[in-house]
Amino acid sequence: MKIKLFYFARLKETLKYSTEDLELADAEGPWTVLKLKALLSKRGDVWGQMLMGKLKVRAAINHELVHDNATIANGDEVAFFPPVTGG
Amino acid sequence: MTVRVQTEDFDAGFEINQLRSARKDVGAVVSFIGQVRDVNEGDEVSQLTLEHYPGMTEKSLEAIITQAKTHWNIMDVLIIHRVGTLQPCDQIVLVAVSGSHRGEAFAACEFVMDYLKTEAPFWKKEATSSGERWVEAKSSDDDARERWNKTTE
Numbered sequence: 314m315k316i317k318l319f320y321f322a323r324l325k326e327t328l329k330y331s332t333e334d335l336e337l338a339d340a341e342g343p344w345t346v347l348k349l350k351a352l353l354s355k356r357g358d359v360w361g362q363m364l365m366g367k368l369k370v371r372a373a374i375n376h377e378l379v380h381d382n383a384t385i386a387n388g389d390e391v392a393f394f395p396p397v398t399g400g
Numbered sequence: 401m402t403v404r405v406q407t408e409d410f411d412a413g414f415e416i417n418q419l420r421s422a423r424k425d426v427g428a429v430v431s432f433i434g435q436v437r438d439v440n441e442g443d444e445v446s447q448l449t450l451e452h453y454p455g456m457t458e459k460s461l462e463a464i465i466t467q468a469k470t471h472w473n474i475m476d477v478l479i480i481h482r483v484g485t486l487q488p489c490d491q492i493v494l495v496a497v498s499g500s501h502r503g504e505a506f507a508a509c510e511f512v513m514d515y516l517k518t519e520a521p522f523w524k525k526e527a528t529s530s531g532e533r534w535v536e537a538k539s540s541d542d543d544a545r546e547r548w549n550k551t552t553e
Contacts, residue, residue, distance in 0.1 A: 322451055322523035323534045369537075376456035378519065392453060392521075396537030399450065399481060399522025400434055400493055400513060 314339055314387035321394035324363050324370070337385070346372045347381040349391065369396050401469075401477050403461040405452060407484040412494050419478055419498045426475055430505040431496040432513055438488035440535070443528040450483045450492070453521035457481075464515045471552045472508040474499040479512065481522065511548055518545045 318333050325331050337344050337352075350370070354361040364370055372379050373392040385391060404410075412433055420429045436448045465477045480494045495512050499505040524535040 319453070321453055321521065322525070373453070373456055373521070376453075376459045378460075392456070394453065394521060395523065395534070397518065397521055398524045398535045398537050399452070399520050400517040 314342075314344075316385060316388070317390045319390065319392040321392065323368075323395050324393050327359055327363055344385040345381065346374070346379060346383050346385065346391070349385060350381070350393075364393065370394070371396060401462065401465045402479070403458050403465070404480045405454075405457050405461075405483055406480065407482060409482070409491060410480045410494055412491065415478060415480065415494060416496050419476055419496050422498070423475060425500065426498045427500045428502040428505045429496060429498045430502065430509040431494065432509055433491055434493040434513075436486045436488050436490045436492060440526060440528075443530070445488065445526045445528055447527040448486045448488075448490075448492075449525045449527075450486065451523045451525070452481075452483050456521050460520045461516065464512055464519065467515070468497075468508045468511050471511065472499070472504040474504055474508045477508070477512060479516070481516075481520070483522070511552075514541070514544045514548060517541045 314337050316335050316337060318335055320328055320330050350364045354365045370393055374383055374385060374389050376390070412431065416429055416431050420426055438445055461479050465479065468474065468477060475498045478494070478496045482492055486492060495509055497505045497509045497512070518541050525532055526535055
């Protein structure tokens with residue numbers, strides 16, 4: 314299945330990615346946020362540090378904040394970002 | 401409800417007047433303005449840059465207003481949040497709530513700000529004399545939001 318990924322703030326800056334299209338193997342499903350983080354972490358040090366390290370990372374699927382065990386479906390828009398600091 | 405995310409400044413007086421005069425049964429308008437401080441964590445701040453997640457930002461602000469309306473008997477809510485590069489003393493955010501009486505409008509305005517600070521996808525980066533740094537989320541903001549879970553049940 315295909316998903317669209319977005320990164321914001323410190324993640325975007327450190328990973329040097331703002332958005333990407335990603336193909337996830339259906340045979341390895343079901344895909345959760347945690348599983349996706351683990352997959353992306355395999356890209357190397359900085360990815361593991363940003364997504365699975367000490368820093369808090371929040372995730373959204375289709376613009377809704379979700380937990381690590383949320384399931385990702387084909388065509389979803391998934392985003393990773395640090396805790397928010399607006400206002 | 402009105403939600404605006406913009407780089408431009410806003411005229412709080414004008415916006416509050418619009419909300420106040422929109423209905424003749426409005427008896428109270430409560431508003432909050434957040435502005436850029438020239439100091440944070442003991443360091444001088446010369447500039448603040450706000451990033452957001454277009455699409456999700458507007459949805460989350462609308463969801464916060466919808467939640468506020470289920471808890472309090474209020475009439476209308478306006479949120480304006482700026483993004484982009486701002487200087488000390490610049491306005492960042494305006495929340496205004498209209499209602500029949502002040503009590504519910506005060507509570508709803510505080511609720512909207514507490515939720516905005518912990519749920520709406522905005523991120524601040526500040527420029528100091530030692531360079532740029534991302535502003536860290538505060539646990540006191542989480543605490544401020546959490547207390548509503550107790551009082552609105």
